[in-house]
Structure formats: structure tokens, C-alpha cells
Amino acid sequence: MGxxxxxxxxxxTLSAEAPQASCSEGFIARGTRCCIGDxxxxxxxxxxxxxxxxxxxxxDGTVCDAPDIKIRxxxxxxxxxxxxxEAEGRVPPRQVRAGPFDIDAFEVTDAKxxxxxxxxxxxxxxxxxxxxxxxxxxxxxxADYCLQRGGRLPTEDEWLVAxxxxxxxxxxxxxxxxxxxxxxxxxLTGPCGTGATGPDTVGAHPLGxxxxxxxxxxxxxxxxxxxxxxxxxxxSWKTGLATELRTWAKEELASDGARDPRVGFRCVYAx
Numbered sequence: 001m002g003x004x005x006x007x008x009x010x011x012x013t014l015s016a017e018a019p020q021a022s023c024s025e026g027f028i029a030r031g032t033r034c035c036i037g038d039x040x041x042x043x044x045x046x047x048x049x050x051x052x053x054x055x056x057x058x059x060d061g062t063v064c065d066a067p068d069i070k071i072r073x074x075x076x077x078x079x080x081x082x083x084x085x086e087a088e089g090r091v092p093p094r095q096v097r098a099g100p101f102d103i104d105a106f107e108v109t110d111a112k113x114x115x116x117x118x119x120x121x122x123x124x125x126x127x128x129x130x131x132x133x134x135x136x137x138x139x140x141x142x143a144d145y146c147l148q149r150g151g152r153l154p155t156e157d158e159w160l161v162a163x164x165x166x167x168x169x170x171x172x173x174x175x176x177x178x179x180x181x182x183x184x185x186x187x188l189t190g191p192c193g194t195g196a197t198g199p200d201t202v203g204a205h206p207l208g209x210x211x212x213x214x215x216x217x218x219x220x221x222x223x224x225x226x227x228x229x230x231x232x233x234x235x236s237w238k239t240g241l242a243t244e245l246r247t248w249a250k251e252e253l254a255s256d257g258a259r260d261p262r263v264g265f266r267c268v269y270a271x
Contacts, residue, residue, distance in 0.1 A: 022180035022192060026052060027204050032193035032237075034184070034204035036064055036131060044197040045129040054203070055131060058111065063130045065112065066202050069105040070269060071214050073098075076161040078168045080248055096164075098157040104266035106202040107133045107216050107223065113145060133199040133221045135264045139256040142224045146267035153226040154268040156250075159233050163217045163247040165210065170246050172210045172217040178242035182208030183219030185239040198261055199237045218245040221264030230255055236262035 023034035030039065035046035036055055051057050051064035058065045077097040111130030126132075137145075139153070146152050154162070163172045171178055180192035183205055187196035203215040210217060217223075219239065222232035230253040235245040238261075243249070253260065 023204060024181060024206050027201070032187040032196035032200075034201050036201060036204075044195075045126060046132070046201065047128045048131075058130075063111055063127050065130045066106040066109050070102040071105050071162075071212050072271060073101050073103055073158070073162050073212065075099040076166050078161065078164055078166055080160055080164065080168060096157045096160050098155065098161040100271045101154075101158055102269040102271055103154065103158070103162050103214060104268075105214055107221055107264050107266050108142075108145065109202055110134050113137065131201045131203075133202050133216070133264045135199050135221050135261050136259045137224070137264060138259060139224045139230060142265040143226070146265075149267060151267035151269040153224055153265060156225045156227050156231065156233070158268055159217075159223065159225050160247060162212075162214055163210065163234070165212075168247075171208070172214065172247065173208050178218075178245055181205060183235075183245055184216070184237050185219035185235055185242070185245060187237045189240060191240070196237055199264065217247075222251060222260075222262050224263065224265040230258060232263050238262050 023029045027034040027036065028039050030046060031044060033044060033046055036048045037050035037052045039049060040047040048064045054067050054069075055064050056067045057063065076099050077095065080094055080096050109130060110126065110132050113134040143153050169175055173182055180186065184200035186192035187200070188194065199221045202220065205219070206215065208218055209215050217234050219235050220237055222236040223234050225231055225233055231250050232253060233250045235249065239245060253263070
């Protein structure tokens with residue numbers, strides 16, 4: 001009887017605890033976050049002591065950030081929508097054609113966007129958590145950042161081609177397996193964590209990469225695209241349903257000037 005009560009109490013304790021983020025090899029789970037290497041958790045942040053590859057030291061050598069890598073997307077033509085039964089009635093089938101172009105392998109980080117010597121300095125920048133995806137960025141700020149780096153925001157078709165490939169995949173990595181280890185999603189109220197206050201480290205879920213090596217096109221931050229309406233794609237750390245990570249899914253925000261903790265971006269460039 002005593003043993004049974006002890007087991008029941010242990011099960012209750014485990015179920016009451018907030019689940020930790022499901023991190024790939026080389027990352028340390030701290031609450032809802034996946035931290036680089038040997039890191040300490042501070043609230044919902046990472047304090048990095050060891051900067052391991054592919055991350056690099058920047059600035060004065062104390063900031064561990066994602067590297068500046070671009071991925072070449074070839075000319076691609078793909079049918080979007082009708083091959084996925086969940087898209088029926090929600091996504092008008094259409095042929096998408098885009099490329100070639102280069103795209104950032106990683107979402108733009110806090111360090112790249114907000115550091116004191118960067119284009120958009122902000123007092124809120126935390127050098128100890130530099131590789132976290134930037135968020136709360138308006139579309140105009142995102143477009144300005146890309147322009148000053150010699151790029152621009154991707155069009156919807158370019159984003160789709162980068163995410164689906166020529167096969168029109170449901171998810172950036174393939175057609176199945178939308179699980180926590182492949183994307184930073186469901187970190188606010190589950191299923192992959194609870195209590196998150198913002199996005200995760202960029203590139204912390206490499207099992208969810210595209211075959212060409214583009215990170216986080218599903219989850220972490222929803223990404224601004226250049227479109228007639230204020231549109232973001234890819235789902236975010238708040239997204240609770242895996243189906244909302246589908247490559248064809250998108251969301252319209254109230255305006256181009258919207259600031260949303262779910263929303264960030266990456267840039268594309270002429271080849």
C-alpha cells in the first residue's frame with residue numbers, strides 16, 4: 001500500500017511539472033529553452049559559457065551568435081495545397097514558381113538586430129542570450145534591416161519554395177513527424193513546454209531543417225513575407241497545433257506596424 005502511494009505521488013509530481021523543451025544533441029534544455037552547449041538558465045533565457053559550432057563568437061569575442069550563412073534555393077516549380085487533404089477548402093491550389101535566390105539559413109537573431117553597434121540598437125538586447133530569434137519587429141523594420149544587408153524580405157512564393165522544396169512537402173523536413181524535437185512550438189501552453197515568454201535559440205532543432213539546410217521554417221518565430229497584406233508564415237513558439245506548422249499555413253496580422261512577440265524574419269538575396 002505504501003509503495004503504491006509513493007508511486008502515485010511520484011507520477012502526480014512529474015505530471016505537475018512543466019515539460020522541458022525537446023532539444024537536439026549539443027543543446028541543453030533549460031525550462032522551455034534550448035541553450036547552446038554548457039549554459040545556465042535565467043528565467044526564460046540562456047547564459048552561454050561555451051560557444052560550439054556552428055555558432056560563432058562575434059563583437060568583442062563575448063557574444064555567441066549564429067553564423068552568417070546563406071543557402072542557395074534553385075529555380076523551383078511546385079503545386080501548393082491540393083496534395084494535402086488538410087489544405088482542402090483552406091488553401092486554393094496553385095502553381096508556385098520561384099528562384100534562384102539565396103536565403104538566410106538562420107532567422108535573424110537578437111544580436112544581429114539589436115546589439116548596440118547594429119542597425120536597430122535596443123536597450124533590451126541581452127548579450128548573454130544573443131542567438132535567440134529576434135521578435136517584436138515590424139515589417140518595415142525587418143525590410144529595412146534586409147535592405148541594409150543587401151537583401152530584402154522573401155515573397156510568399158519564395159518562402160514557400162524554400163519551405164516545401166520541389167516535392168511540395170507538408171513540413172520543411174518532410175510529410176510526417178511534426179514533433180517537439182523538430183520545431184520550437186507549443187512552448188506556452190503545451191504540448192512542448194509551458195510558460196515560455198519568447199522564441200528559442202535559432203537552429204536549436206536541426207532535425208527540422210529543410211534538406212538544403214534552412215533552419216526553423218516551422219516554429220520559433222513566424223516570419224514576415226513581402227505580400228499585399230501583413231502576412232507571416234511558419235508558425236511560432238506559441239503555436240499549439242502541429243497542423244499550423246504546415247508549409248501552406250499563414251496568418252494575417254492587423255497591420256505592417258504590428259509588434260508581436262511571435263513574429264521575426266529572415267532575408268533573401270539575389271544569387
